[in-house]
Amino acid sequence: MHNKPKEALIHMSKRKALTWYQAWGIRLIAIVAALIVCAVITSITTGLNPLEVYATMFAGAFGTKRRIWILGKEVAILLCISLALTPAFRMRFWNLGGEGQILMGALGTAACMIVMGDTMPNAVLIPVCIIAAVFAGAVWALIPALCKARWNTNETLFTLMMNYVATQLVAYFVIVWEVPKGSGKIGIINQSSKAGWLPVIAGNRYLLNILCVAMLTIAMYIYLTYSKHGYEISVVGESVATARYVGIKVGWTIIRTLMLSGAICGFTGYLLVAGTDHTLTTTLAGGQGFTAVMVAWLAKFNPLGMVLSALLLIFLGRGAGEIATAFTLNQSFGDILTGIILFFIIASEFFINYQLHFRGHGHNGPDKGGSSSAPLASGRAPEGETDSANSKEKREDPANV
């Protein structure tokens, strides 16, 4: 009778709230799907057995006791940076200056260790180093924060640019302190005296790092969730107008929060220099200031969730490295697999919030459309029908009272 209109091929609608196990089910499906896609790509491009590749990947991360410790150390450092960025991110202040703030903290630590290494006992030197690192990191974050609070400058660009300045400063001091002269490297600082080095506890040199970050994670969770400061940060992040309206000092909150953010980045720099690397280079942070952004987002700025997302990213990175060496593949191949897995995990969040309806499978199927369109086409009669139904309801309604 009349042309059937073309229904949209796909349309999406918001889902009802899912229970936590349904949400995790979707995430699990995403990971399985990612592994299948990766397997296909592996077979096609390299001809290797994908299961073997996965096993190698797993072994690369967890295979030996030593590898597990290294994994733990790397997770701790990445988590520490993510924790540093989180308060700023919760405030919608996009601190991309993690790299620079870490480098400044590392520079502060190295300066103290080199200059004051022989003048005081370790029990005094370590706190001095920590204070220097935290202070340097905080200052590096404070500069863009002040400008944001005062002139509403763009923090993304500003913090990003501060990274380059920090890199150049470190490059300069590496030349000042280079050992031996002309090598362009600092080498291991205080190698013989170990002055300023973090002590080895329980026979493992990474354990103290891991414990520090574990405590910091819990502290940050409590700070953000239960403290007045944490509450102010959330309010400022959601709506500056509301924050002003209830008398929160927005500028001060920005400055305070960014100093905290920078201080923890600085502390990460300290852990890197005094805890693990015992040297200072311009590539000390190794891009983790940016990886941490992803860690924080994946966990939706929840410090406890970041433990998982940091673990995932480090696992993928270490596993990818292992398959590159074990199968003498290009390092990029591991990165491709990592990229595919991350893509599926991020995409799964979409399916947690939305559902798709496909043409012909939705509730507005063609058969149903046919039956109820018929009365309309036949004209008058049904109209009277609806009218009477309406007026009946109309009469009933006030009577319901």
Next chain:
Amino acid sequence: MENTTPAVALRGITKTFGTVVANDHVDLDIRKGEILALLGENGSGKTTLMNMLSGIYYPDEGQIFINGEEVSIQSPKDAFRYGIGMIHQHFKLVDVFTATENIILGLEEKGRLDRAAASAKIREICDTYGFSIDPNRKIYQMSVSQKQTVEIVKALYRGADILILDEPTAVLTPQETEKLFAVLRNMRADGKAIIIITHKLHEVQELSDRVAVLRKGAYIGEMMTKDTNPQEMTNMMVGHQVTLNIRRPDPVDPKPRIEIKGLTVTSPDGVLKLDHVYFDIRAGEILGIAGISGSGQKELLEAIAGLQRVESGQVLYIHDDGRKEELVGRDPLEIQKLGVALSFVPEDRLGMGLVGNMDLSDNMMLRSFRDGRSVFTDRKHPHDLAEKVVEELEVNTPGVSTPVRRLSGGNVQKVLVGREIASAPRVLLTAYAVRGLDINSSYTIYDLLNRQKEEGVAVVYVGEDLDVLLELADRIVVLCGGRVSGIVDGRTADKNEVGMMMTELGGSERIRAKEKES
């Protein structure tokens, strides 16, 4: 047969957002040459239903027929193809473009862009229906009502035969509303189908031919306007009997609480927002503030609450013992501690005063989270307060841990006003407290304000609806372009007189002069 086919017929339209059912199998007919008023409380799904007609949402279930033909509207472009034009509450115009440029924006006409021809066509449309706009004027130079006109012309230019207006009179003065209605009547005479969403029942009676009512997403019924009355319409919307009179108790022992002397405020870019404003706010009285939106109402309240930089002048808080305290230059927190509470409902309802992503109890905490010495927040009291507000004000919410943004507009406002009242203020400043609220919720708010007044609180009510101001307020300060154009008694003032004062300074004198002439 031809003229019995409705211009638009909706059959079994259902739309859900997550767990919220916005429309539940709605059937609705819209006929040519008629004005249909779509009524319903906030959150009853009127706007959602219309958005499905205009291609913004796509229904989960159901069918849409245009002139008897089943269609699928997947985008606003489709909607225009079927001759449907919607005028939204918030205008969708480019400020730096002229009216003509805005109207032809996005139209993919073949050939060269011919502005002159477009302008001519626009003038023709204006002449046909009685609009008065200058096609070459830039949007930012226009008043709210002119911008609205541009939106309507834009729809007509694209050949709309079915026009949907979402609360078109919320931002207009009574005179502008009259003009709009005249134009809409012309369009009806021309055979267009018009749907108007409004909360103002007297407008429904004045303008519409037929009324359809939605409640909680479901279609309740329809009737001819001439056969019904505001009481019946309200009962249908709400689902039970409501009284339609605003109570106005006599002021209790009114004495000055805040004195405003020569208050002058300029915006950061140097525009004069308030110009030497003088008046006083009295305890035990509701002071209404009338004015076209943007006449300085926001700046005035913000200046009192310490949120606005004041150029010159004084705001004096008068203690019970007669001591006067200067508020200008004080910190918002200090002013809050004196008992001055501000509940400002902005256009987007959430922008100030509430945090959309936080739940009810966290929003209650906004005022009180600093209390106590602990570094940690006290969550118990805000939680209790949230439950109390939900219960006392009948907030429709799944629970106190639901994010505020999930609530409908009316409920959001109840939460905001409820929190401000819970702080036991001495001065309660409210702006647009019933903005976009349905009748039932509005009356709850009026009642709350009256109870505050009876307890001796100085209440300031900035409102958009003159009828309400005249029924609720004891005195009305009329603002026009940042200046006080008059202070009138709410019990004796005349609506037209206040309307004139809103549009030009000293309007009342002009009216008197005219009366003398005649």
